[in-house]
Amino acid sequence: MSEAVHTETHGFQTEVKQLLNLMAHSLYSNKEVFLRELVSNAADAADKLRFKALSDSALYEADGNLRVRLVLDKDNKTLTISDNGIGMSRDEVIEHLGTIAKSGTKAFFGQLSGDQAKDSQLIGQFGVGFYSAFIVADKVTVLSRAAGQATDRGVRWESDGDGSFTVADIDKPGRGTDVILHLREAELEFLDDWRLRSIIGKYSDHISIAVEMWKDGEPEQTDEDGTVTSPATEGEWEQVNKATALWTRSKGEVSDEEYQEFYKHISHDYQDALAWSHNKVEGNQEYTSLLYVPAKAPFDMYNRDQSHGLKLYVQRVFIMDDAEQFMPTYLRFVKGVLDSNDLPLNVSREILQDNKITAQLRKACSKRVLSMLEQMAKNDADKYQGFWKEFGNVLKEGPAEDYANREQIAGLLRFASTHNDSDAQTVSLEDYIGRMKEGQDKIYYITADSYAAASHSPHLEIFKKKGIEVLLMWERVDEWLMNHLSDFKDKQFVSVTKGELDLGELDDEETKKAQEEAKEALAPLLERVQTALGDEVKEVRLTHRLTSTPSCVVAGEYDMSTQMIKLMRAAGQPVPEQKYILELNPEHTLVKKLETLEEGDQFNEWSQLLLEQAQLAEQGGLKDPAAFVARVNRLLLG
Numbered sequence: 001m002s003e004a005v006h007t008e009t010h011g012f013q014t015e016v017k018q019l020l021n022l023m024a025h026s027l028y029s030n031k032e033v034f035l036r037e038l039v040s041n042a043a044d045a046a047d048k049l050r051f052k053a054l055s056d057s058a059l060y061e062a063d064g065n066l067r068v069r070l071v072l073d074k075d076n077k078t079l080t081i082s083d084n085g086i087g088m089s090r091d092e093v094i095e096h097l098g099t100i101a102k103s104g105t106k107a108f109f110g111q112l113s114g115d116q117a118k119d120s121q122l123i124g125q126f127g128v129g130f131y132s133a134f135i136v137a138d139k140v141t142v143l144s145r146a147a148g149q150a151t152d153r154g155v156r157w158e159s160d161g162d163g164s165f166t167v168a169d170i171d172k173p174g175r176g177t178d179v180i181l182h183l184r185e186a187e188l189e190f191l192d193d194w195r196l197r198s199i200i201g202k203y204s205d206h207i208s209i210a211v212e213m214w215k216d217g218e219p220e221q222t223d224e225d226g227t228v229t230s231p232a233t234e235g236e237w238e239q240v241n242k243a244t245a246l247w248t249r250s251k252g253e254v255s256d257e258e259y260q261e262f263y264k265h266i267s268h269d270y271q272d273a274l275a276w277s278h279n280k281v282e283g284n285q286e287y288t289s290l291l292y293v294p295a296k297a298p299f300d301m302y303n304r305d306q307s308h309g310l311k312l313y314v315q316r317v318f319i320m321d322d323a324e325q326f327m328p329t330y331l332r333f334v335k336g337v338l339d340s341n342d343l344p345l346n347v348s349r350e351i352l353q354d355n356k357i358t359a360q361l362r363k364a365c366s367k368r369v370l371s372m373l374e375q376m377a378k379n380d381a382d383k384y385q386g387f388w389k390e391f392g393n394v395l396k397e398g399p400a401e402d403y404a405n406r407e408q409i410a411g412l413l414r415f416a417s418t419h420n421d422s423d424a425q426t427v428s429l430e431d432y433i434g435r436m437k438e439g440q441d442k443i444y445y446i447t448a449d450s451y452a453a454a455s456h457s458p459h460l461e462i463f464k465k466k467g468i469e470v471l472l473m474w475e476r477v478d479e480w481l482m483n484h485l486s487d488f489k490d491k492q493f494v495s496v497t498k499g500e501l502d503l504g505e506l507d508d509e510e511t512k513k514a515q516e517e518a519k520e521a522l523a524p525l526l527e528r529v530q531t532a533l534g535d536e537v538k539e540v541r542l543t544h545r546l547t548s549t550p551s552c553v554v555a556g557e558y559d560m561s562t563q564m565i566k567l568m569r570a571a572g573q574p575v576p577e578q579k580y581i582l583e584l585n586p587e588h589t590l591v592k593k594l595e596t597l598e599e600g601d602q603f604n605e606w607s608q609l610l611l612e613q614a615q616l617a618e619q620g621g622l623k624d625p626a627a628f629v630a631r632v633n634r635l636l637l638g
């Protein structure tokens with residue numbers, strides 16, 4: 001190797017410094033994962049080269065035998081992971097090994113508490129990739145040359161992980177990347193040949209590329225007479241993993257441990273997956289899919305620009321990562337591999353975009369995931385709750401995005417409800433229907449700002465009195481969800497805060513008659529209140545949905561709900577002022593008192609107060625709170 005030239009020192013991106021610092025202070029119970037990460041990167045580099053070489057075979061530089069090698073150097077206490085994959089240019093090295101490219105990284109690091117024990121747990125979730133080298137090494141040297149570049153276009157990257165790295169130009173005859181780990185004194189166990197072989201067996205059997213280690217030759221063996229019993233053998237590179245792509249094996253042959261290891265390889269997750277589904281399909285369409293549901297949401301789950309999707313292979317050849325065309329956005333937490341026999345090898349993102357095969361595969365993969373979740377919900381409710389806690393809010397985007405599967409998705413939803421006195425989201429729509437009252441043909445729900453606001457809403461009073469269950473919703477996405485779910489199993493969803501409440505068969509004839517009578521008797525009062533409030537309200541009417549509250553406001557059947565208005569305002573969208581319908585509870589003393597008042601200031605003040613308190617309960621705020629307080633005080637003083 002010739003002299004390094006053009007040496008520069010660069011500082012790591014702040015987030016990389018934070019990451020390295022955390023790693024150095026973390027007690028990694030599972031240090032050997034560094035090898036999985038680095039071998040994964042090497043295998044990815046081989047996959048990328050294989051793909052590029054499909055259109056430019058010169059990139060192989062007459063060496064198409066792609067492999068990863070582990071090289072031990074006990075004298076220098078180094079372990080080298082060497083690949084002949086795609087390699088990196090100087091610019092790529094600076095970019096990839098000096099920054100973290102994931103979207104949302106800054107926000108993630110901003111969130112860390114400073115408590116090392118807690119933060120190091122989170123870091124596992126984040127996935128440390130290449131930087132895991134510093135778990136066992138106090139200095140890392142990377143030598144790389146991009147495939148197709150002249151041998152003098154190699155680059156050397158070096159860092160002791162303390163905040164900066166150097167890059168220099170070097171001559172590198174072999175294409176690809178060598179990652180040289182200068183092991184810490186306490187980590188010399190990773191110089192043990194057998195230890196390494198067993199780690200590779202554990203982590204890397206299932207990747208499709210060969211991982212090789214050097215096997216020393218044997219001297220000639222002779223018997224007592226000096227006759228040669230076995231001739232001397234030369235040392236050679238020996239393949240130490242199986243190197244069969246896991247998804248190509250049949251299900252019965254693959255153990256759970258192997259599935260989990262493969263999951264970690266493709267997802268860079270540190271934890272086991274929650275569930276998986278492995279399918280080989282032959283016939284009209286030929287493909288293999290291996291889809292995993294992770295146990296924990298990644299830190300950037302709600303960043304919709306976050307990369308997601310499946311690893312796409314065509315006839316076993318790696319094509320691309322994050323092929324999002326095969327997974328709808330509401331299933332963006334799914335990780336996995338799709339190997340198609342029908343797509344062309346030269347497929348690009350553009351071709352995938354508008355392609356019949358893509359659409360069919362996407363449909364099939366979505367179905368697989370939904371059935372996997374159904375199975376989980378059926379067979380292991382606790383596990384499903386774990387899933388729901390992590391990904392429930394993402395799944396709720398489903399009915400809007402995937403109309404065709406909305407009934408199946410709805411069956412997977414879980415809600416809090418008035419049936420359980422708790423905010424735990426454990427009630428399925430099936431459960432709800434199973435508990436419906438005789439004569440009930442609707443699914444009632446409420447959306448509000450918080451669990452407390454939902455469960456204490458005056459709109460629930462009549463339902464509580466009659467023992468009718470109401471689903472309680474308070475997540476931002478709920479309003480969106482309910483705009484796209486009109487029914488489930490032929491039962492219509494009805495918001496208890498919208499439109500005129502019609503309990504249909506749930507009200508007996510006598511009650512209905514009494515309500516009609518009250519309506520007639522109080523018609524003059526309603527008119528007077530309407531006059532007092534003018535165009536502040538859309539309409540004034542009686543209600544039977546309240547028991548202990550004098551008034552409430554409701555949106556018209558076709559108006560936007562309060563929650564929807566709040567969401568749109570929060571998103572910076574202009575929303576015209578909403579006029580509500582004011583409903584008065586004829587049984588309430590305050591309404592009865594109002595009826596006894598003559599027209600005039602007192603009557604107007606009371607009418608206004610009943611409107612304002614109803615608005616306050618509904619919206620959690622008022623346009624002019626000071627005027628409301630002044631009014632209350634005036635009325636209190638009589």
Ligand SMILES: Nc1ncnc2c1ncn2[C@@H]1O[C@H](COP(=O)(O)OP(=O)(O)OP(=O)(O)O)[C@@H](O)[C@H]1O
Binds near residue numbers: 127
């Ligand atoms: N052996 C290698 N050959 C070529 N490029 C590599 C190699 N190792 C790392 N890289 C490049 O460096 C980038 C960063 O690697 P790193 O392991 O930190 O993250 P990643 O693999 O992209 O993501 P993850 O955090 O999920 O592991 C890779 O995406 C790749 O472009």
